[in-house]
Amino acid sequence: MQMDSGTELAIRAVVRGLFHSDAINANQVRAVMSALKDAAGAAMDRREPATAKELVALCKGVHLDTAVSAAEAG
8 A cells, every 4th residue: 555645745734733833842743753663664574665665754754844853862
C-alpha cells in the first residue's frame, strides 16, 4: 500500500498547524516523528521497504514544516 501525496500533505499540514498554533509543543512533535520512525522500522521488519521510505519521508517533511529537530540536543 502506498501513501498518496495528498495524504502526506494533509498529515504534514495538520501537525504543522497544531504546532504553529501552540496546540502541541516541540516534544509532542518529536513524539510524532519518533512514532513515524518506529513505524518505518516495523515496515522494514515486514519487508516493506517502499512503505518504510514513505514514512521516513513523512517524518522529514514534519521536520521541515516545524523546524523541530528529531532529538533534543544536549
